[in-house]
Amino acid sequence: MSPYPPQLAELVEEFASITDRNERVEALIEIADRFDEARVPADIAVKPYAEENHVQYCESDAYVWAVDNPDGTLSFYFDVLNPQGLSAMAMSVVLSEHLSGAPLEQVSKLDTELVFKLFGREVSMGKGQGLMGIIAMVRGAALDRLSKRN
Amino acid sequence: MSDIANRGYANPDVLVSTEWLANNLDTPGIRIVESNEDPLLYPSGHVPGAVQIDWTHDLNHPLRRDYLDKAEFEALMAKNGITNDTTVVFYGDKNNWWAAYAFWVFQLFGHTKAKLVDGGRQKWTQENRPLTREVPSYPATQYVAQERDDSTIRAFRDQVLTHVRAQKPLVDVRSPQEYTGELLHMPNYPQEGALRGGHIPGAQSVPWARAANPDDGTFKAAADLRAIYEGEKGLKPEDEVIAYCRIGERSSHTWFVLTYLLGYKNVRNYDGSWTEWGNSVGVPIEK
Structure with a gap:
């Protein structure tokens, strides 16, 4: 059984079927092109952003916000200050589209292996570190809310 | 000019x-x-x-x-x-x-x-200069390369050991956290990891990006580069220098700076870098 929420599991399955590197890259660029939809709105945060939202080790200067929904789930918003940070933007869009509103239990179990499932094994350590940092922030927010609930 | x-x-x-x-x-x-x-x-x-x-x-x-x-x-x-x-x-x-x-x-x-x-x-x-997604295609050429020369600008582990024993200068261009051994490698990233943290004995820490201006990525002027590598770290243009990082890519940048911008004649890049050194049995390590 997939550890991911259904929509994310579907996306991961789609990427698993991609064997051509260029096709994978094009798919990720298409996702990154939707970054404006995942970007944090001004009523949640404006620059300069708080350090607590800053993703550790991310060379693209990514930021993550988790906003509580009335049903107890979270909505996730992002910013990536480096305009060259396309991979960070793609990861942000994936997490925004597929984890906002998902059960916290599932979000809290998100693993960093997702980076390789989407980007492939060849992503450099520096790049991977930043992408995993974004995941860690999202998962951390879910764990935080779950701990307060119990 | x-x-x-x-x-x-x-x-x-x-x-x-x-x-x-x-x-x-x-x-x-x-x-x-x-x-x-x-x-x-x-x-x-x-x-x-x-x-x-x-x-x-x-x-x-x-x-x-x-x-x-x-x-x-x-x-x-x-x-x-x-x-x-x-x-x-x-x-x-x-x-x-x-x-x-x-x-x-x-x-x-x-x-x-x-x-x-x-x-x-x-x-x-x-500078908002043009970008395109059009991938160009060029007629295939005939290219005759020389045999790869690993002796002049590339260093191997045993050569680095000899270099260390001779107390010749090394430049560790990784982050300060990697230099001190605080950051070994990231979880789930064993392919670029190491079993031991720290740095090669005698290596000076000069993170590679210090050579660039953060605002636009251009190289710093020679005087500013000399202030870093020579003023702070004591390197001299006549030194034999080995630069290293984790897999040899960041150190290529420093190799370029020392060789071309500052005119050092004998700089080698140890591309085995920390992923080799930090996993090698018996080699000396400092923290």
């Missing part, structure tokens, strides 16, 4: 400005090459006419931990329409980190007609 020519570099001709590049997009005899860390960048938009040379797919041997051999390098050149007389102009992301790495590999094969675009992709995009 251009800004680059005024910065006091030993070899200013090895750098070109973004303006120069914009004026030479269609100049015969020039091949523009983009090399990035982020594989999404080139396909999302690149300098018109530029081809991509990818650090994992194009420069590394597909099986062994090594670089291309002569025949493979010749094939790469032919595929990208590069002749022995072509001037290859490299640019890329991260202050030209990966472009410098590609530049270094090209020097292993003696392709000296090579330049870096000062500021790389960052400066080009900051």
Whole structure:
């Protein structure tokens, strides 16, 4: 059984079927092109952003916000200050589209292996570190809310 | 005289400005090459006419931990329409980190007609210069490379050991956290990890990016570079220097700075770097 929420599991399955590197890259660029939809709105945060939202080790200067929904789930918003940070933007869009509103239990179990499932094994350590940092922030927010609930 | 020519570099001709590049997009005899860390960048938009040379797919041997051999390098050149007389102009992301790495590999094969675009992709995009998604195609060429020369600008582990014992200078260009051993490798990233943390004894810590201006990715002026490498760290132009990082890419940038911008004659890049040293049995380590 997939550890991911259904929509994310579907996306991961789609990427698993991609064997051509260029096709994978094009798919990720298409996702990154939707970054404006995942970007944090001004009523949640404006620059300069708080350090607590800053993703550790991310060379693209990514930021993550988790906003509580009335049903107890979270909505996730992002910013990536480096305009060259396309991979960070793609990861942000994936997490925004597929984890906002998902059960916290599932979000809290998100693993960093997702980076390789989407980007492939060849992503450099520096790049991977930043992408995993974004995941860690999202998962951390879910764990935080779950701990307060119990 | 251009800004680059005024910065006091030993070899200013090895750098070109973004303006120069914009004026030479269609100049015969020039091949523009983009090399990035982020594989999404080139396909999302690149300098018109530029081809991509990818650090994992194009420069590394597909099986062994090594670089291309002569025949493979010749094939790469032919595929990208590069002749022995072509001037290859490299640019890329991260202050030209990966472009410098590609530049270094090209020097292993003696392709000296090579330049870096000062500021790389960052400066080009900051200036709102044109980008295209159109991937160019060039007629295949016949390229004759020299055998790869691993003796001049590349260092191997045993040579580094000898260098350490002779108390010759090394430059560790990783982050301060990696230098002190605080950061060993990231979880789930064993392929670039190490069993031990720290640095090679005697190595000076100079993170590679200190050589670049953070605002636009251009190289700092020679006087500022000397203040770092010579004023702070005591290097001298006549020194034999070995630079290293984790897998040899960041240290290519420092190799470029010391060799071309400051004119050091004997700088080698230890591409085995910390992933080899930190996993080797019995080699000395400092923290």
